[in-house]
Structures are given as structure tokens and as C-alpha cells.
Amino acid sequence: MAPRKQQEIFDATLWMVAEKGYDGLTVEGVAERSGVNKTTIYRWWPSKAALLGAALVESDVLAFEPPDTGSFRSDLVALVEQVERLLTEPPGSDIAVAALAAAVRHPELDARRFFADRFARERVVFERAVRRGELSGSADPLLIMDLLAGAVWMRTVLRGMPLPDGFAKKAVSALLDTF
Amino acid sequence: MAPRKQQEIFDATLWMVAEKGYDGLTVEGVAERSGVNKTTIYRWWPSKAALLGAALVESDVLAFEPPDTGSFRSDLVALVEQVERLLTEPPGSDIAVAALAAAVRHPELDARRFFADRFARERVVFERAVRRGELSGSADPLLIMDLLAGAVWMRTVLRGMPLPDGFAKKAVSALLDTF
Amino acid sequence: MAPRKQQEIFDATLWMVAEKGYDGLTVEGVAERSGVNKTTIYRWWPSKAALLGAALVESDVLAFEPPDTGSFRSDLVALVEQVERLLTEPPGSDIAVAALAAAVRHPELDARRFFADRFARERVVFERAVRRGELSGSADPLLIMDLLAGAVWMRTVLRGMPLPDGFAKKAVSALLDTF
Amino acid sequence: MAPRKQQEIFDATLWMVAEKGYDGLTVEGVAERSGVNKTTIYRWWPSKAALLGAALVESDVLAFEPPDTGSFRSDLVALVEQVERLLTEPPGSDIAVAALAAAVRHPELDARRFFADRFARERVVFERAVRRGELSGSADPLLIMDLLAGAVWMRTVLRGMPLPDGFAKKAVSALLDTF
DNA sequence: GAGTAATCGAGACGGTACGTCGTGTCTTGAT
DNA sequence: ATCAAGACACGACGTACCGTCTCGATTACTC
Numbered sequence: 001m002a003p004r005k006q007q008e009i010f011d012a013t014l015w016m017v018a019e020k021g022y023d024g025l026t027v028e029g030v031a032e033r034s035g036v037n038k039t040t041i042y043r044w045w046p047s048k049a050a051l052l053g054a055a056l057v058e059s060d061v062l063a064f065e066p067p068d069t070g071s072f073r074s075d076l077v078a079l080v081e082q083v084e085r086l087l088t089e090p091p092g093s094d095i096a097v098a099a100l101a102a103a104v105r106h107p108e109l110d111a112r113r114f115f116a117d118r119f120a121r122e123r124v125v126f127e128r129a130v131r132r133g134e135l136s137g138s139a140d141p142l143l144i145m146d147l148l149a150g151a152v153w154m155r156t157v158l159r160g161m162p163l164p165d166g167f168a169k170k171a172v173s174a175l176l177d178t179f
Numbered sequence: 180m181a182p183r184k185q186q187e188i189f190d191a192t193l194w195m196v197a198e199k200g201y202d203g204l205t206v207e208g209v210a211e212r213s214g215v216n217k218t219t220i221y222r223w224w225p226s227k228a229a230l231l232g233a234a235l236v237e238s239d240v241l242a243f244e245p246p247d248t249g250s251f252r253s254d255l256v257a258l259v260e261q262v263e264r265l266l267t268e269p270p271g272s273d274i275a276v277a278a279l280a281a282a283v284r285h286p287e288l289d290a291r292r293f294f295a296d297r298f299a300r301e302r303v304v305f306e307r308a309v310r311r312g313e314l315s316g317s318a319d320p321l322l323i324m325d326l327l328a329g330a331v332w333m334r335t336v337l338r339g340m341p342l343p344d345g346f347a348k349k350a351v352s353a354l355l356d357t358f
Numbered sequence: 359m360a361p362r363k364q365q366e367i368f369d370a371t372l373w374m375v376a377e378k379g380y381d382g383l384t385v386e387g388v389a390e391r392s393g394v395n396k397t398t399i400y401r402w403w404p405s406k407a408a409l410l411g412a413a414l415v416e417s418d419v420l421a422f423e424p425p426d427t428g429s430f431r432s433d434l435v436a437l438v439e440q441v442e443r444l445l446t447e448p449p450g451s452d453i454a455v456a457a458l459a460a461a462v463r464h465p466e467l468d469a470r471r472f473f474a475d476r477f478a479r480e481r482v483v484f485e486r487a488v489r490r491g492e493l494s495g496s497a498d499p500l501l502i503m504d505l506l507a508g509a510v511w512m513r514t515v516l517r518g519m520p521l522p523d524g525f526a527k528k529a530v531s532a533l534l535d536t537f
Numbered sequence: 538m539a540p541r542k543q544q545e546i547f548d549a550t551l552w553m554v555a556e557k558g559y560d561g562l563t564v565e566g567v568a569e570r571s572g573v574n575k576t577t578i579y580r581w582w583p584s585k586a587a588l589l590g591a592a593l594v595e596s597d598v599l600a601f602e603p604p605d606t607g608s609f610r611s612d613l614v615a616l617v618e619q620v621e622r623l624l625t626e627p628p629g630s631d632i633a634v635a636a637l638a639a640a641v642r643h644p645e646l647d648a649r650r651f652f653a654d655r656f657a658r659e660r661v662v663f664e665r666a667v668r669r670g671e672l673s674g675s676a677d678p679l680l681i682m683d684l685l686a687g688a689v690w691m692r693t694v695l696r697g698m699p700l701p702d703g704f705a706k707k708a709v710s711a712l713l714d715t716f
Numbered sequence: 717g718a719g720t721a722a723t724c725g726a727g728a729c730g731g732t733a734c735g736t737c738g739t740g741t742c743t744t745g746a747t
Numbered sequence: 748a749t750c751a752a753g754a755c756a757c758g759a760c761g762t763a764c765c766g767t768c769t770c771g772a773t774t775a776c777t778c
Contacts, residue, residue, distance in 0.1 A: 216755070
């Protein structure tokens, strides 16, 4: 089941969070902007966070296609670059940063689901690498992704610093090569 | 200059973020709990974020001592474990997670300063390692810390997953050893 | 359109002006006393003055019936006595005095309307007198009412003095008889 | 005893009540405008109303010289015209209207004193008239003044109407001549 | 094509907190 | 002795959204 103007509602939601941040996102605003009554929104989503969560999942702002470049190393670089893009290029970045930072305090927003989905698709890169013999079967893909993606989050979102050129390559190299 | 009951105000503030999260933190609540009038708080801090920022700086929840175990590897493990502790052990963790997640959305809160301070102190571990010949002078300490600390943030805060035993050791190993 | 508890709101409003005067009348107080939320009051009336104005119009504190005693002189005396009563007998007097004094400062409250309404009804006394030949058609009813009613206002409200017995009769006599 | 900058304080008070009305008059504003600390004002006058009262008494806005034209009738006309001027000509009118209307709810403002002072000086007109044989000794001067001055108040302040030309003369005539 | 659910718009409402303004009190230190 | 400076508790302001509710009015599916 879905409200008749679901698409308009999601659009308004994403536009609003991108424009004014998570705190500036209001159900009332979304209702007005999407030509829907506030009640209708509450009929379908229990909270602002849930609404945003649904909008994010349904939207393609966070869409993501795992790379398949032929080599494990360059696949990894591509993965990191995708995270970079997500966190830095507007409007996706505003949405991602605002929404996911907010997710911390709002389990309903279900950041978990987003990250789990994403990891499920990133995983194939590792499976291919194992199949190709580029990676030991005992390697821990989740750990590797946490290290790499986490580095991008740290640098951009938490430290609020710009990413230097070649960050992805350097990060992957720090992992795969010996110091 | 400082309000007469600054300490009570800060205590109430930190207690309240820990208890109810950043969104549940209200100036009115802090005022009531600290036996101070709302106006007094507004006289000194322009916003909720600024108040929390000041309370954090003044508190020791985020205090941190860089390890010196004798070897680079175990220093790194210790550093990671400190991040783990910060993000998982109450009551600090509630405050840290709430505050830092909030900081992302509120520049006035200035998460940058916290992370910069922290890195300045983490850096000595790398300098010692270089001096001891355990680490090449061309290594990038900031990148390494971003990878390691970022992994902890990813796993605990963003993925909302518990940290497995030996996470710190595994993370450091993934970095320092070849796959 | 009207709020569901309009009557309670008006009652609370009038009670509060009578009790504490115009300055002591607060929207918050009215809200509490009428079991309504503050926002509801603001939804319907833009200001304290507007609220009081509406409450007055709806109430019968200021209600008034023109006398018809048979003679012009005693009609006039009766009119003056009605003004006396309005300005001195509780609880109406508290409301009337507070409200009308407030009206002077707050055009939205529109004292003009009250006085114009009242005069329109007082006028019939003069018309009857002219018809009966007791009063010249060239007499100025508004001026006469201003002199008489104004005297009561002066004495009671502005001078803050009690009205002596027979005040109405003396005032009318001062007007109609030669010195 | 008097504060050192009493004159500045009174000036600021009168200017402010003329400019913004009684409600817009604030002790804080007066303090700022007169270059005095709020505390100083409270040291000398217990309330806003008392301050305004003192300022009015001390000022010459309400100053008043009883006429002495030679005849009772024209003295009366002159008296009424003085009331007219007080209530209609700025800036005195703003002050008078705002302040005296406010006096209703604020006995401390002591409108009584103002009216009593004024009447004491108006009285001489009546005494002269009695001495000259123009007025019976049994006439009630207070009643006459209440009728005349009250009419001006009614018309201008309460009815909010402009005074027609010759109002004073007509009012006096209504009183002194038979209909 | 009519009947019956599901869905919706409109908007009033109680409620919490906001951030601001003015009140009147108080303490400290300077003149 | 008088004052400026300014912190403070307090009460109220008027506003913004929250999430809930009732009431018709539309839809749109089903028979």
C-alpha cells in the first residue's frame, strides 16, 4: 500500500532535507510542498525520521552499482570513490550527511538497513577477488569496507576536511601494501 | 565571564544529552534541572549547540591520553581501543555519540576542533614509531588514523553493530600485514 | 467559525479583566482558566485587545435598555443612573472600566463602536422628548449626553471619587434649570 | 532627595510615552535614553506608573493657568478650551491620554492628584463669579467642571471623535442657557 | 453502474519548546 | 552617599511544529 502522491512526498522530503538540513526538515513543510495534507503523511509514516528513511531508500540518490574493473585493487579504489562521491557531491551529499548523521539517534530511520544493503552489494567485489585468487578466503570484507569507507567518513564528515586528490588510491594502498 | 552556576548548567546539559540524545536536549530542560532561569542560559550561549559545545570542552568525557607501549603496533591497537571505548562505554558513549553526531549538523559545535585536538595527540605515537625505525617517515599518520578510527565509527555508530572481540587487533593487522 | 470552547474563553477573559485589570489580563491565564491551549486562542484572535473586544461584544455586561418614563427630565436622570451603574456596580463596573479604559489605548478594541451603539439607543429618548414638545428640535442630543455621561466618567473614573446621592438628578438639573 | 539626572529621566519618560503610548513605555527604555541605570530609577520610583506620574506633575505639559476674562461665561469657555487643548494637541495629548487612561488601573499614578490640583485652580473662576454676583453661592463648581470637562473627554477620548468648531461655547451655553 | 472500502483534504486541537522582552531585585565596585 | 554595571529569577510574549482527531469528500475496486 502506498499513498497516492508518494513520489511527490518523497521528492519534497529529499529536497527539503538537502535544502535545510535534517533539523529544517518538517512534516508540515513536506506536506505543503507536496500538496498533501499533514494527516496523510502521518497515516503512512510514524515520524519524520521514518519518512526520510523511506524517501532515501526509495530514491536513487543513494543508488549504487558495484564496480567490476577486473582487478581487486581497482575495484576497491572505485568503491572508495563511490563513497567519496556520495559524501561530497551535492545534492546527495547534503542528504546523505544530514540523514545519516541523524540516523544515529533514530533507529527507525534505519541507517542499518542502508548500510547492510550497500554492503551486500559491495561484497560481490570481494567474492570475485577470492574467485580470481586475488584475495584469501579468510579475509574479512566487512572489516575492509569499514576501514576504507570509514576513512572517507572520518575525513569529510567528522573532520570536515576536503579530500585530497588520490585519496581513494592512497587509502587502498595503505591497506594492501606494506608500509 | 561566566554564569554563577556554570557547573550545574554543564552537568545538566551533559546528563540530558546522554539521557535523551541531542534532539531531546532542551534549553528549558537544562534550565530547570540546573536551577537556573532559561534567560540566563540564553544570556551566555546563543544556541543549544553552543551550550553543548561549551559543556563538552569543559568536561572530561572526551579526555584522552595517547598510549606509549613500546611498539608501534600495540600503540595503534591501544589507540583503536580508546576510540572503541569512547564510542561504546556509557555514559561517555551516549554523550560522545550524540554530541559528535550533532556536531556534524551544527558547525558552531565545532567537531573539527575536537578531532584536530585528538589527532594532535595521537600524532606522537607515529613520531615515536618513526624515531624507532618502525615506520617510514613518508607514512601518512592522518590517513592511518582515519582508516582505523573510521572503521570503529562505521561499525558502531553507522552500522549500529557491536564490536567483536579483538576488533582493534584485527583492524591494525589488516593495515600492517599483507593479505 | 468559532473555537469549540468560545464561551469558556470569553468567560475566563471577562473574569480576568474584572479581577486583575487590563494589564493583568494574560492570554496564558485565559488559556489555563478556560481549559484551552494558548495556541488555540492565538488561532482565533490576534491579540489580547481583540480577544477582550470579542468577549465584550458577546457578553451582556454592556447591555443597555433606554428608559421611557414619560418625561424627558426623568428619562435623562434614568440615563445618567444607567451610566452610574455601569461604572460603579461590580462586576460589570470592573469590566467596563478596565475594558473601556483599555479601548482608549487600543483601537482594535474599538470603543467607538460601543459608544456609538449606545448613543444610537439613547437617542430615542431625545426623539420622544421632541415629539412631546419637551425639547426643541434644535437641541444637540450628542452634546447633552456627552455632558451628562462625561460627568459620571470624570467623577468616578478620572477623579476616582464616589458619587454622592442624587448625583444624577443634580447633574440633569444643572443642565435643564438656570443657575 | 532626587536622583542627579532627574530631568533627563523625566524628559525620556515623557518623550517615550508620547512616542509609543503607555504600553510602549518601559523603565528599561527610559534608563537607556536618559543615560541612567535601571536600578537608579527603581531606587526612586516604585513602578512605571509612579515614574510617569512624577514626570507629569513635574513637567509643564499639564501646566495650566486659570483664565480671568472678566465674565463667568467666557471664563468657563476658556476653561473648556484648555481641556480641549490638553486632549487634542500633540504632544501633550498623547501624554495626557495615554497616561490618564492608564491611571484608571493604577492608583499609584495618582490621577486623582492631578485632577484635584487642577480643580483647585479652576475653582477661583467660580469664586470670582460668585463675588461678582454672576453665580449663586449654592452652585456646585465641581459638578459644573465635571459636566464640561467630562464632555470633552467623552467626545475626544472615549468616542474618538473630533471636536467641532465652537464646541466649548456650545457646551457652556447648553449649561448656562435654558433649552 | 452501483456499492463499498480505502484514501484523502481540511483544519481544529492540546501540547512542548522556542527565543525574546520586560519586570523588579540583587551584588559589586567605582566616584 | 550615590551610582553604573550587569547578573539574575520570573512571567509572559507570540511562533513553529508536533502528533492526534473528526469530518466530509473523493477515489477506485468489486460485484
